[in-house]
Amino acid sequence: MNANPANTANPIAYQALAAAFRDEGTDVLFALLGDGNMHWAASLTDLGTRGVYARHEHAACAMATMYARATGKVGVASVTCGPGLTQIMTALTTAAQARIPLVVFAGESPLHSAFYNQHVDQRPLVVGTGAHYISGHSLQRMTDYVREAFVIARMERRPVVLAVPLDIQKQALSKPYSYEPSSAFIPQLGAMLPNPADVDRAVEAIHQSRKIVVVAGLGVLSAGAEAGCEQLADACGGMLATTLPVRGMFDHHPFGIGISGGYARATGHRLMKEADLLIAVGASLSHFTSDGGKLYGNARSIQIDTQPLGLKHGRKAADLYVRADAREGITAILNKLGPGRSQSGWRSDALAREIAEAPADATVFSPQPGFVDPRDAVAAIDRVVPKDWEIINSSGHCAYFTAQLRGRKPENFNVIRDFGAIGNGLSYAIGAAAAKPDKTIVLLDGDGSLLMHAQELETVRRHGLKLLICVLNDGAYGSEIHKMHADGISPEGAVHGRGDLAAVARGFGLRGKLINRIDQFDMLFEEFREAGEGTELWDIHIADNVTTPVMRAHTH
Template sequence: MNSVTAINANPVAYQALAAAFRAEDTEVLFALLGDGNMHWAASLTDLGVRGVYARHEHAACAMATMYARATGKVGVASVTCGPGLTQIMTALTTAVQARIPLVIFAGESPMHAGFYNQHVEQRPLVVATGAHYITAHSLPRMTDYVREAFFLARTERMPVVIGVPLDLQKQMLPKPYDYAPSSSVIPRTGRVMPNETDVDRVVNAIKASKRVVVVAGLGALYSGAQLDCEALAEACDGMLATTLPARGMFDHHPFGIGISGGYCRATGHRLMQEADLLIAVGASLAHFTTDGGKLFSKAQKVQIDTQPLGLKHGRQAADIYLRADAVEGIRAVLDKLPKEGSQRNWRSDALATEIADAPADPTTFPPQPGFIDPRDAVAAIDRVVPKDWEVINSSGHCAYFTAQLRGRRPENFNVIRDFGAIGNGLSYAMGAAVAKPDRTIVLLDGDGSLLMHAQELETVRRHGLKMLICVLNDGAYGSEIHKMHSDAISDEGAVHGRGDLAAVARGFGLRGRTLNSSDQFELAFQEFLEVGPGAELWDIHVADNVTTPVMRAHMSH
């Protein structure tokens, strides 16, 4: 709704705040209710907004985070004051580092109370995460705060928390309600066009190179630059790779070598180390993308981005910067490259065959009877689950394995792991299920992560979400046990046993089954389809001796 919205003159504050949120095109609210937000939330759902009510505040914030990533809209969540807000610190920090646009309505303790047992100074907590905090203490400006919050979320791609005292929420506005949404004041600008001198620098770097890798990030995806990236790599006789969030973009391409960074495949790792020029398109060249600077140690680095950064995660991000929209920047470079074609001859039929057929990680491990190699489990999931289904990749030791799915579009592969926090996977899957109710969501998670917020399995059932929850269960916090073994210290604090997660799922009213052999997946998936819409958990018992390349590199230092 882009027009000015009006409701009954001089409403109470919480009604006006709800109407303003609705005017900002809020369609879904993720919340856990308490005194500080329940009147506002009830008013918002009365206006037609769908309420999704979590069992824990962290989950509500995380659901809104993935909803925003999956839809491209601003995610909206709400918590009560005090402990309601303190519970979301990890989810909020992750959203900040992933640059997710969120607006969170939070109650504050009453302004005029001498004592309130849920009081805490909320602003310092929120600001410490990197999010913006709006102290909504002025009745005349009450709806202005909402417009400011959505404006910041949309233009800066950041979470914003609005804190409104309980007693102030119930007071009448001193003036008639009148609201113009943030979309009415956001500048409408075109694509960022490149500077010709900077284009020349990029062209000269390409002419001087022999082995080029083009790495596309979310900026390339959002700009629609896939074909342009492919054309640039073709002109350079180069390879194509992606950041983790954009993985799958070039899986169809014979010279798409997969993820750039610690999650890269063995062949991709070798080729990236051979490169003498890296061209990052819509990618920030963060620590993970370059594997701490080790992957492209021989390469000159070019960054094409609307907001190129000179310094990222303590390292110089690139050597040459082209400030431009991904499409416009690449096309300007291609216009100045020689038309006679590349003479580099890095590409070959044999290399294309290796890229297609070589395993992501060829390392062998002793088999553990009764347990599945996690790589085989992921291959089985990849085999039975249709390529166009929505996938949520969680965090933790298992995340490397589950990132190796092939032939899946980045629009259907959702991952947010910028803060390195486990425990978000189930909530992210729920946010995606709400965002795309006509799709079945496949969550790939570890047992330690799932059990942090297993209570949300009840929320899955209550809201009728369509999900297949695949848990790689090694009975421990996988990263920790391998590090503990490497450092020769006791793993007692990280091992908790596999238990029976399928029974846990059934206890919450979902379907559940245990898998401990690679040949069980076809039948399990067929029966999942036959039962029909709903949610099911696969408790996949995996071997605990299989380590990822990332972990092995860590343990070798």
């Protein structure tokens, strides 16, 4: 059947839908096929879109989520109706909470059938995740639904599920294909300029403060305001920090103190506690950034953002607000601040040396023979892996350790953990590999997370991807066992044993290596480079008694 509706006077609905997705710039489709989406998906790939086919629907949705974050485009995934859709609820919730522009094409039960054995009321499920739901029931409006989905995804930065009943998909449209993509309807606006009165209040607060921390978020990265943040911190004699998604942005600066929040390095944590003013730029001042309000307890706060929310995660976000594009807001404050602002005396050569040299966490734990301290494992990975390779940081107990890499640009660090769900790491790595095919992807994950969707190792092999998968394997769900120990209950239900994940990888046709000594990393990395292509999994057996500062704070 001809997949191009331009060559059909009255195209089939699924053909027109596929063509509209292609006209929206859909270069990659992440999908698991079933009755409700297979005709549409085949038509879309016939039009030149690359298909990446997952082994589980959750994984397909998660792949598209990371693809969107890594490219700045709208990610596109597809699942069938009923059980195909119900499988993506966690991935869809994560995308909604991370404000990822995503469009999922799904089937719906046949509109004109009395019974269908995969029927479920899909709308409340999708809406409950925070995503938007569109039912495509009108043949006359079929391609309008596509435009509406992409406009909402782009403008509101949230996922949209477009669901069309199976029988409607196979009907012919009453008119020839004609489509104007969503880009023609997206307002093209200039940068948002700040109100001068807001700038005056911010400058007054700066003059009244001695120890200032400038915290950059994703808004700084998208606005290209990194240099402005550095100029502001330098003018104030203050420190530079970041949210987790843009960690590494100021690693080159002598007073870049790392991540703001529960993942803060020990030195950074101390300095943030000393601060009397926090200036958040392009950052939402979430529970994570402030470590639940504990990190900046003595500080006033200013938020520079295009959409300051006031209330975030149940807490007042800031004391003062400057509604502006990150770059414009900083420029206005710097111009008003002028050159006369006296330095605070907070900075010193000794402090710069401490920031550069002190470990993230120097807590001493009893050694476990035959196992590697996870902090040493991450330091070794950081040493051998080139700084311009793509890093995927997963969730779970291991995520603190793997976030402590140094000297890597935020553009090469990929993390989405707003919903706190493990099990996404491998799917995110595949999405990043599709987004950046010329890059080598390094996944840092835990064993519990990897095993949730280990079937996608077959997807990696089938699509010929080049990944280095580093699994910090403690043989358990790390967060749970430490909490259970602290609460005096048996951790039996959270312990599964380390097994042999390297053998699992080999079973899927990939290379797999066991690491239980720190001196293995250099040799194995050289072997990986010499192999040239294909994916390799490092099963790193880590000591299970090393806890993170986040966990220690939680359990004491």
